[in-house]
Amino acid sequence: MSTPNSQFHSHPLLRLWLPVIQLVILAAAAEQQQGCRDKCGHISIPFPFGIGRGCFRHGFEVVCNDSSYPPRAFLAGKRISRLSSSPLDPENGSDWSFSSIELVSISVATGKARVYAPVSYLCSTNLNRTFSAIYNIHLAHTPFAVSATRNILVGVGWRVDAFVTFIDFPLRWPYTVMFACSARARNLLPSVTPTNGSCTGRGCCHTTIPPDNNLGNLLSFSVKGEVPNERWEDYPCSYAMLVDKSWYNFSTPDMEGNRTLLKRFPRGVHIALDFAAGNTSCPAKGQPPPPDYACISGNSSCANSTHTPGYICKCWDHYAGNPYITHGCQDIDECKLPHVYPCSNGGICKNRLGGYDCPCKFGMKGDGKAGTCSDIFTPAAKAAVGAIGGILLMAVLSFLLILHKEKKKTEEFYKKNGGPTLEKADVIKLFKKGELKPILRSSNLIGKGYFGEVYKGLLDNKLVAIKKPINGSVLESEQFANEVIIQSRVIHKNIVRLIGCCLEVDAPMLVYEFISQGSLLDILHNSNNKVALNLDTRLSIAAQSADGLAYMHSKTNSTILHGDVKPANILLDDNFVPKISDFGISKLIQRDKQHTGQVIGDMNYMDPVYLQEGRLTEKSDVYSFGIVILELISRRRAIHSENNSLVKGFLEAHKKQKKTTEFYDKEIAITKDLELLDSLADIVVECLSLDVDQRPTMMEVAEQLLVLGRSRKA
Ligand SMILES: *[C@@H]1O[C@H](CO)[C@@H](O)[C@H](O)[C@H]1NC(C)=O
Ligand SMILES: *[C@@H]1O[C@H](CO)[C@@H](O)[C@H](O)[C@H]1NC(C)=O
Ligand SMILES: *[C@@H]1O[C@H](CO)[C@@H](O)[C@H](O)[C@H]1NC(C)=O
Ligand SMILES: *[C@@H]1O[C@H](CO)[C@@H](O)[C@H](O)[C@H]1NC(C)=O
Ligand SMILES: *[C@@H]1O[C@H](CO)[C@@H](O)[C@H](O)[C@H]1NC(C)=O
Ligand SMILES: *[C@@H]1O[C@H](CO)[C@@H](O)[C@H](O)[C@H]1NC(C)=O
Ligand SMILES: *[C@@H]1O[C@H](CO)[C@@H](O)[C@H](O)[C@H]1NC(C)=O
Ligand SMILES: *[C@@H]1O[C@H](CO)[C@@H](O)[C@H](O)[C@H]1NC(C)=O
Ligand SMILES: *[C@@H]1O[C@H](CO)[C@@H](O)[C@H](O)[C@H]1NC(C)=O
Secondary structure, X not given: OOOHHHHHHHOHHHHHHHHHHHHHHHHHHHHHHOOOEOEEOOEEOOOOOEEOXXXXXXXXXXXXXXXXXXXXXXXXXXXXXXXXOOOOOOOOOOOOEEEEEEEEEEEOOOOEEEEEEOOEEEEOOOOOOOOEEEEEEEOOOOOEEEOOOOEEEEEEOOEEEEEEEEEOOOOOOOOEEEEEEEEEOOOOOOOOOOOOOOOOOOOEEEEEOOOOOOOOOEEEEEEEEOOOOOOOOOOOEXXXXXXXXOXXXXXXXXXXXXXXXXXXXXXXXXXXXXEOEOOOOOOOOOOOOOOOOOOOOOOEEEEEOOOOOOEEEEEOOOEEEOOOOOOOEEEOOHHHOOOOOOOOOOEOOEEEOOEEEOOEOOOEEOOOOOOOXXXXXXXXXXXXXXXXHXXXXXXXXXXXXXXXXXXXXXXXXXXXXXXXXXXXXXXXXXXXXXXXXXHOOHHHEEEEEOOEEEEEEEEOOEEXXXXXXXXXXXXXXXXXXXXXXXXXXXXXXXXXOEEEEEOOOOOOEEEEEOOOOOEHHHHHHOHHHXXXXXXXXXXXXXXXXXXXXXXXXXXXXXXOOOOOOOHHHEEEOOOOOEEEOOOOHHHHEOOOHHHOOOOOOOHHHOOHHHHHHOOOOHHHHHHHHHHHHHHHHHOOOOOHHHOOHHHHHHHHHHHOOOOOHHHOOOOOOOHHHHHHHHHHHHHHHHHOOOOHHHOOOHHHHHHHHHHHHHHHHO
């Protein structure tokens, strides 16, 4: 009982191959398009319609008569027949006359074709003749049906009754469906006369065909003239027609004269036909499509035809083209069709596959498609935002300006402080402001002097002491640079090393190696934490300090004076090795112009000669160093404000040949060392001589101390 078709579908192996077979069929369908005419005159002939063998789907053949100009297209095999019963009709008496259905246009997108259809008419040549004329359009066994939605029945005439009858073929209940309309040119209200464009009963009537009627596929329409027609001489003709409602417009001359309407539309009037592919319905979901399935384009779907058995193919929404050919349906660029797909001014149209987006522009909210984009901010809010933005911009700008100024200032300072010179000299490291900044905190402050502040910190994994001078107290430019260069070349085990400096500030900062134990001042005189210091240590401190100072004084091309020799400037490392610090600082420090005459240095250790003459010499350092030795052996402080009691008392005691023993620190003043202490006392006295020439040089002091030290070891 199984038909070949069902075998085809049910065989498992075949089912496996079905997609491949369909692909082959699709390919064949696509190939069909090649070499086929797609036009007849001005009329496009898209598949499934086609001209010539293999160019059309079954039932969609088009015949093109190229002999006429322009060429005319006909639906092959579809016919219109006419039967007239009018004795005056020239065609009276003949049998059914047949003619082809002529095409006007085809739209595969809507599944509709427009064709020419005849007008049923009768014209009476006297008052009492009644007759009728019938046209049939034969659409049985074709994919076509008269569109119930697009067409209306129209009657035109002085007195007319128009009828349309759909006859289902083969006959199925209700067999026939009939609609009618009547027009009377003059009725109870004679003042209402026929009007152009108005088909409401005065000379013209119309009726719509109720949709959802299962219309038959043999169409018959006829017209009947009313008797008596007393105005038959002026209005001899009555007309009935099925016509595309968007096409026919009533015009009063249509009802006047002899066959005026027929002359106006010599080929007939436009009528819309639905067409369906095949006579089956769409395959149910999940079912394989039939072998001759028409919807072969991607992006398309099948829709059951509403008025005829069969289905039509449709491109998906937002796709356009021909669903009956492969790759027929392509995405629509909706943004190019703003009249169809709106996107208001406030929106930004963006095409995408299967649709489009129309988001509102930045700063707007709403729906661009609905045209409701509006500003998020009110003008006031906008102004506020603008103002805030402006302020922010100003802030950023001024910040940048400050940064720029800062940078410029930094560069200026760098230049002013002799940066380029030092750079060329390449003797010490030039630190950036930012590198030192983290160290310059009050918690790192370890000392304060007249030059400024000293901070302790870690730089490049080395402990350093940073000297930060008071602004404006430092030499300018070349002088400073030269001094720094000189200092940086002073490399001696008893001199604190200058590691680098930072020039990017008004008063350049100096970076020195950090000496762990602090100053001799602290060691000698800090009563809280008294460190035991034997004579050897003290002698060693004195000798090595003298060595350092002597080295400085002996630097050949430029003698470096310390200018402020004192225990506070002699630092001690873990092994009590002394390191002279702050030498040359006096040269770096500008003489205070407002206090000329006032000298720099510690009054407690100040050479009185220098005080008088105002000229710093090597011997001034020698004087100060003498006091340092005195403090070393006495462990007492020389204090200027106490009338220099220590120095004066010591010198007087020495002068009176009185022994200076009483000045010696008890810790070291043991009998066997008194001789050595006396020798030291002699050196002190020499150094403190008010006759500068009597003072030894630093070199001589150093040598004497060295000899004393050696004599002890021996
Ligand atoms: C084509 O049109 C011409 C002129 O209109 C007509 O004479 C001829 O019979 C037509 N041919 C066919 C095949 O209908
Ligand atoms: C026309 O119709 C009349 C009446 O139906 C008939 O008598 C007549 O023979 C027909 N033929 C012609 C050619 O007029
Ligand atoms: C026309 O018909 C009417 C009645 O139907 C009749 O009275 C009248 O005489 C007829 N006129 C002619 C010319 O036959
Ligand atoms: C209707 O339009 C035609 C021309 O198209 C004109 O001749 C005729 O007078 C118009 N009829 C009325 C009632 O305006
Ligand atoms: C009827 O009017 C419509 C709209 O004005 C027009 O598109 C159409 O072509 C007219 N029909 C005819 C047959 O002139
Ligand atoms: C009406 O026109 C047809 C041809 O179009 C003609 O045969 C007929 O004689 C005309 N009738 C009158 C009354 O003029
Ligand atoms: C459908 O059409 C095919 C030919 O295309 C025909 O063989 C078949 O009998 C038709 N079926 C129906 C139900 O009309
Ligand atoms: C078409 O009709 C058939 C049978 O009535 C049904 O199975 C199918 O789902 C319908 N398809 C669509 C797309 O409506
Ligand atoms: C579906 O549409 C997209 C976009 O136009 C196109 O690139 C694609 O080829 C189409 N798919 C098929 C199977 O035609």
